[in-house]
Amino acid sequence: MSHEILPEPTLRRLPWYLAYVSLLHSRGVEYVSSTAIARELNVDASQIAKDLSFLSIRGKTRIGYEVAELEKELKDFLGFDSRHNAVIMGVGSLGAALISDSGLARYGLNVVAGFDVNPRLIGSTINGIPVFSPEELPERREEFNAEIGIITVPVEVAQGVADDMVAAGIRALWNFTPVRIRTAEGIAIENTSIYAHLAVMYNRLDDLRGYRK
Amino acid sequence: MSHEILPEPTLRRLPWYLAYVSLLHSRGVEYVSSTAIARELNVDASQIAKDLSFLSIRGKTRIGYEVAELEKELKDFLGFDSRHNAVIMGVGSLGAALISDSGLARYGLNVVAGFDVNPRLIGSTINGIPVFSPEELPERREEFNAEIGIITVPVEVAQGVADDMVAAGIRALWNFTPVRIRTAEGIAIENTSIYAHLAVMYNRLDDLRGYRK
Numbered sequence: 266m267s268h269e270i271l272p273e274p275t276l277r278r279l280p281w282y283l284a285y286v287s288l289l290h291s292r293g294v295e296y297v298s299s300t301a302i303a304r305e306l307n308v309d310a311s312q313i314a315k316d317l318s319f320l321s322i323r324g325k326t327r328i329g330y331e332v333a334e335l336e337k338e339l340k341d342f343l344g345f346d347s348r349h350n351a352v353i354m355g356v357g358s359l360g361a362a363l364i365s366d367s368g369l370a371r372y373g374l375n376v377v378a379g380f381d382v383n384p385r386l387i388g389s390t391i392n393g394i395p396v397f398s399p400e401e402l403p404e405r406r407e408e409f410n411a412e413i414g415i416i417t418v419p420v421e422v423a424q425g426v427a428d429d430m431v432a433a434g435i436r437a438l439w440n441f442t443p444v445r446i447r448t449a450e451g452i453a454i455e456n457t458s459i460y461a462h463l464a465v466m467y468n469r470l471d472d473l474r475g476y477r478k
Numbered sequence: 479m480s481h482e483i484l485p486e487p488t489l490r491r492l493p494w495y496l497a498y499v500s501l502l503h504s505r506g507v508e509y510v511s512s513t514a515i516a517r518e519l520n521v522d523a524s525q526i527a528k529d530l531s532f533l534s535i536r537g538k539t540r541i542g543y544e545v546a547e548l549e550k551e552l553k554d555f556l557g558f559d560s561r562h563n564a565v566i567m568g569v570g571s572l573g574a575a576l577i578s579d580s581g582l583a584r585y586g587l588n589v590v591a592g593f594d595v596n597p598r599l600i601g602s603t604i605n606g607i608p609v610f611s612p613e614e615l616p617e618r619r620e621e622f623n624a625e626i627g628i629i630t631v632p633v634e635v636a637q638g639v640a641d642d643m644v645a646a647g648i649r650a651l652w653n654f655t656p657v658r659i660r661t662a663e664g665i666a667i668e669n670t671s672i673y674a675h676l677a678v679m680y681n682r683l684d685d686l687r688g689y690r691k
Binding site: 271273276277279280281283284285287288291305306307308343344345347349358359361362363365366367368369372373374412413420421436437439442443444445447451452453455457458459460461462463464465466467468469470471472473 | 484486489490492493494496497498500501504518519520521556557558560562571572574575576578579580581582585586587625626633634649650652655656657658660664665666668670671672673674675676677678679680681682683684685686
């Protein structure tokens with residue numbers, strides 16, 4: 266199995282399958298076919314079989330996949346069963362909210378430290394996680410062995426923070442700002458622009474209102 | 479200007495332009511060309527001009543767009559200058575985090591009420607926002623005139639919650655669960671699967687490690 270050839274659309278669908286399979290598991294269901302997953306998730310059954318072929322699990326003819334095994338394989342494949350240490354830059358409103366979200370830990374993300382320029386936050390802890398001055402980023406990143414850097418700072422400083430994180434040894438940036446972060450090759454960037462999602466939703470609402478006219 | 483013909487990729491890029499233009503505004507820059515935006519955001523200049531043609535603003539030859547006007551137009555067009563009332567179902571870890579994020583209000587989202595089955599939460603307030611029993615959803619939705627429903631419940635109950643919200647008059651669902659929500663036509667659904675983004679990031683980190691070998 267090679268990660269290199271895994272198509273990103275597959276990677277984005279696998280968590281849907283995991284959510285459904287976990288649900289079946291909690292209900293005591295033992296086997297599930299790709300046809301059944303297809304019906305539930307509105308994805309083509311052949312697509313599902315193809316996506317799942319990247320895992321080291323095989324379905325049985327007429328029975329399908331063993332639910333508990335498929336759940337375990339998906340969690341493992343997606344990295345949710347491993348611990349990934351992360352630091353978070355900017356523990357204002359959204360940053361503090363993310364630190365307080367225990368869901369991240371359930372999906373393998375272990376936030377080990379926060380950083381903020383606000384002197385009132387430096388030295389405090391949020392949800393048990395210490396907050397440091399950004400100046401301490403290089404040494405703390407190394408101390409906590411963090412590979413992931415979460416960016417929840419104001420847009421004006423987002424690019425600078427990204428540069429500092431990469432210089433400090435961060436290998437992957439999870440960017441919550443609407444800024445298009447630029448880095449050298451060899452750094453992973455994942456953008457989660459929740460405010461951009463709002464714009465899409467508002468627009469669709471407007472369209473729906475138009476249709477009703 | 480018609481929202482109906484606005485391509486979704488355009489809609490997803492506009493918030494990037496807004497972030498950059500706001501930054502220029504805060505720095506006192508008066509004019510910006512699509513070429514300058516292109517250079518900064520690594521998007522084709524002709525694409526930017528095309529995207530901005532959906533707004534009721536025109537750039538001037540050789541000078542470009544007036545920064546303050548472009549910022550205002552973008553905010554208005556994206557709906558960030560309006561108030562959109564929303565209720566949130568599930569004020570556990572992620573839900574409570576979202577309620578506490580004042581950034582949402584800055585982007586036009588006005589969370590008016592939360593709902594949770596946890597008796598210890600019912601009757602409390604989080605960040606000044608009241609938490610009710612889900613039984614009160616229909617009357618409270620109407621009382622607060624909320625069109626948007628945010629879903630931050632466990633996967634097992636996500637579809638049921640979506641159904642309840644639509645039955646109560648919600649027109650747009652912002653789904654933070656990895657569940658593929660199904661609804662009737664005429665309901666907008668926006669999925670923000672932050673945990674799926676984690677999987678993508680972990681995978682890229684694995685790839686980067688592979689490259690270094």
